[in-house]
Ligand SMILES: Nc1ncnc2c1ncn2[C@@H]1O[C@H](COP(=O)(O)OP(=O)(O)O)[C@@H](O)[C@H]1O
């Protein structure tokens with residue numbers, strides 16, 4: 001079994017708007033392995049979201065190469081193998097909390113028989129319990145606070161036990177204690193699994209809970225950790 005889940009070589013993403021262009025990511029090379037716990041740190045506008053979207057194959061690089069050696073073709077990644085917790089609210093408004101959390105499992109066809117449907121129910125109930133959301137199960141997103149929405153988005157990302165979870169500033173809207181509780185729940189949920197976790201964050205307290213810090217500054221991945229190779 002190969003350990004490398006995502007490998008990138010000299011990855012760049014340049015946004016062009018008319019005459020101007022922004023180098024959001026400049027020649028980044030890295031390897032994400034099974035079980036990694038990475039904090040992706042950098043100021044606002046440094047390229048964190050751009051990097052996460054490239055890792056999820058939601059966006060294509062302007063140049064360089066990215067590959068998912070253990071995961072297969074890029075169009076099969078989301079949401080079963082890689083899940084992404086977006087920086088902005090991303091719950092589907094007409095669906096309840098419980099239905100939102102079930103989505104990745106339904107998209108993977110996990111409810112195609114009666115047997116499987118009860119497995120989906122069980123997995124959703126477990127994810128809601130893990131993130132302390134049982135009491136909100138039947139609520140609609142519009143009835144939730146920003147922090148509660150973030151917890152639901154995290155439960156939705158974790159429910160299908162993907163091999164990679166990419167979370168874009170998931171504690172950005174939460175107070176310190178709530179943010180740490182969310183992280184506790186996520187880390188407990190992932191304990192003993194091969195899932196790799198990458199969390200974009202400004203918060204050193206969040207970064208401390210991860211094993212490795214990747215730093216991105218004006219599009220340049222500068223961390224000298226062994227998993228980041230400079231080019
Ligand atoms: N769709 C886009 N079009 C043009 N510029 C963009 C776009 N998305 C991001 N950028 C620019 O790319 C840079 C990196 O953005 P981003 O990856 O969102 O940073 P971060 O997540 O660290 O705040 C910023 O300068 C931002 O303004």
Ligand SMILES: [Mg+2]
Nearest residue numbers: 048049087168
């Ligand atoms: Mg961002």
